[in-house]
């Protein structure tokens with residue numbers, strides 16, 4: 379069956395194109411065409427945004443591209459056009475293409491030079507050196523394009539005008555740091571010398587639990603975009619299936635893979651799936667661009683999670699509700715989720731995910747003042763310190779400042795099972811939320827006696843799921859006819 383490409387595959391996140399700036403994207407597109415691989419729509423989109431020109435200086439606006447896309451979408455091919463254009467911008471430019479190992483980079487480089495030599499651009503080359511260790515394409519303008527391996531780098535080897543780190547999911551954080559420490563300090567002088575802003579590109583499919591450089595980078599950028607932050611000189615583009623959606627649904631993959639229909643057809647997609655066999659997580663990563671955190675079995679079935687998606691409740695129309703609060707392992711964040719009464723089943727909805735725990739008491743006070751709703755929090759585990767603060771806090775009249783749900787340790791152990799059972803019966807729904815959807819995909823069980831609890835291992839820590847669990851528990855145990863309180 380031949381299917382047409384999904385028109386206009388939408389990225390999960392994308393720095394918007396600023397129409398007030400002209401862009402060098404069309405020039406990169408010309409180079410791509412000359413190399414025999416005219417840009418696919420998504421490749422052009424990236425080049426148009428990342429290629430925006432600062433009207434004040436006439437050089438690139440962005441200095442950093444973070445690009446994450448599925449396997450076999452044309453990432454490396456786009457980089458080649460981009461690097462070639464960069465080397466042609468002016469004389470004596472220094473362009474680097476880095477892959478995981480020197481061997482990977484050399485193989486890519488050989489393919490690139492073959493492509494270059496066969497293309498309309500061939501007359502622009504002065505010399506191609508293919509001997510290991512000193513591989514280099516030198517152009518007539520004196521610019522060089524060279525490959526390198528990240529794992530065998532000394533850290534000071536890659537200085538210049540453009541640095542691409544392909545497949546950077548494989549980079550450990552310390553290696554990335556030493557590469558950046560070598561490159562970044564030299565960029566100011568290069569910019570002065572050449573008038574062109576040096577650029578660095580991190581380009582990769584989502585990684586694994588070992589991606590200690592790329593995972594936090596992606597998490598940070600997504601959170602900042604969610605919060606509406608301006609990312610400054612960083613351009614961020616992120617393609618993949620929606621977080622929490624089903625990677626086994628080939629239609630879902632097809633409509634979110636920007637190479638689908640251009641570089642492979644639907645029958646091939648089926649074959650690709652079959653090649654992954656039992657490796658569901660590997661498949662989800664390669665063709666869904668969902669991080670493979672090493673969780674073999676997710677506790678919440680993907681189809682169930684999708685089926686129980688509910689409405690977003692506007693704060694003004696929220697009726698009876700209860701807040702659930704959970705602190706992430708290591709106190710790195712505090713999730714606040716509300717379970718809200720509706721005409722249909724109650725809906726759990728993320729209210730806030732705060733960095734750390736310091737701001738949580740104040741935020742919870744504001745919420746309680748506004749909604750007059752109880753707070754359900756686990757008195758043990760990573761939330762214990764915050765729970766103590768809330769439990770011991772009194773107002774000027776020595777009355778408890780927070781209205782806490784009476785969650786006993788024995789209740790905390792049954793709450794996750796109750797949450798899952800109610801989801802299975804569609805007796806509770808969840809409002810769409812990026813963080814909650816993501817965590818629903820990684821949440822795993824750990825046994826505690828005969829019952830199970832949410833795992834708090836780093837790769838499956840899911841504080842928003844935990845907070846949703848507690849919000850629902852608190853909600854279902856709220857006193858229906860509690861005496862009115864004075865606030």
Ligand SMILES: Nc1ncnc2c1ncn2[C@@H]1O[C@H](COP(=O)(O)OP(=O)(O)OP(=O)(O)O)[C@@H](O)[C@H]1O
Nearest residue numbers: 415416417418448449450451452453454455456641
């Ligand atoms: N614009 C294009 N026009 C024609 N063919 C293309 C284009 N972009 C990519 N391809 C082809 O699609 C295949 C995959 O491209 P590429 O290797 O660049 O993808 P990738 O995203 O880097 O893949 P991987 O994740 O496996 O490294 C290659 O055979 C490449 O030649």
Ligand SMILES: [Mg+2]
Nearest residue numbers: 453454455544
């Ligand atoms: Mg590639």
